[in-house]
Amino acid sequence: MSALIEVRGLSKSFGAATVLHSVDVEVRAGEILTILGQSGGGKSTLLRCINLLEIPDGGNITIASQPVVSDGRIVVKDLARLRQKVGMVFQRFNLFPHLTAVENVILAQTRAAGISEDEAVETAVRLIRRVGLSHRALAFPDQMSGGEQQRVAIARALALNPTALLFDEPTSALDPESTREVLTVMRELAEGGMTMVIVTHEVPFARQISDQVAFVDAGLIVEKGPPDQVIGAPLEERTRSFLSHSAAG
């Protein structure tokens, strides 16, 4: 079976600093890939290149057999459609503060995906319930806890019916209680068969939920494989060192 997300030889620099050196990643439909690694190692950049929030310098990206980036050139015809198919959840939620939770979930449906208002409202209410926030549906982001905001952000991404979701350190800005809430929602998504690429520091969670784990350091994938191998019995010294530090911290 071919991969849903296929990244080949991806490279990216910011000025003189090379952040990604020819990275290869493959994610099949329904699979969960977790990317671990130190801050500044290129994890987030890799994730952000997949939906072109960052423009790669070189390499190929193919999503659902559609070429997105070819030899470092953007070849995707409908970028908006791509981003709706590959949803993104941010560390800082990036909810729209001038709209209530449920309106956050409605907006892109009607204003980007061309869904009718009635359908969009229905979908939004259903998803707000699904992430356990029906009692907070009409609250504004600044009235909600971080965990609640992140669950709204997940609902917002789900509203466009994506085939895959990218999570960029979704719990790094959260307290332990909020982290648990968000990880629970992510676990439910995983059980529902959602394809996910997750950048996280939650090593135990990654080990539980992932089909594949990639350890990224200095712009390279140092080690990649099933979680029991990469986390349980890492082959590389850098992976071992990272894991022992994160366990201690």
Next chain:
Amino acid sequence: MKVEWGDYTSDLVTALWRTMEYTFLGFVGAVLLGLVLALMRRSRRRFVRIPAAIYTELFRNIPLLAIIFITYFGLASIGVLLDAIVAGALSLVIFYAAYLSEIFRAGLNGVHAGQREGAEALGMSRMRCFWQVIMPQALRLALPGTATMLVDLLKSTSLLVTIAAGELMSQAQLISSETFRALEVYLVIAAIYFAVCYPLSQLLLLLERKVQAGTPLTPGRRRRVAKVKALLAAGAST
């Protein structure tokens, strides 16, 4: 001599209407030009950014009265004859656009960069992102300053007395010269300005509070919120 205010009522109403006209034209024009200038100053291109910066710095540092004299008397002296209403409204637009552009720029800059990414990641086009996500938030930030400028502009229309623009202050001068009761006349005119400006600022404050609280003010948002409430209630009862 006594001031027969009854005889001046219709003149005063006309003059007040004129003041409102200047305020409306001046403010709408200044908002539009101010927005264009603010967007220009955020441009990545220098040749777009720099002219807007020069404009703002120039007109923020010239008195409004000088601008009024230039557009009315100055241009007339080289053959460009503008009516008082055109010259007056234009002067207000030119002057207040410079201030409003700074307020709008601060508003736009105050919207977190993550907001654009959030909208882009949902596949929203740049235009949709600007109008649906950036603008409403920038507006919230810019509203207090903009409201202050509107009231200030209304009061500044009184400077148009110098070009006999037919607004309240010009009318006051007329009544005063006819009755020789300057104190009484100008106190009454000041009271009229107050009676207009005070409710206006209070109204704007109310609007500011509503916008700050996120109250849905557009029909579209009201309708969507109502639909959500209906669905939530239906879900709760089943």
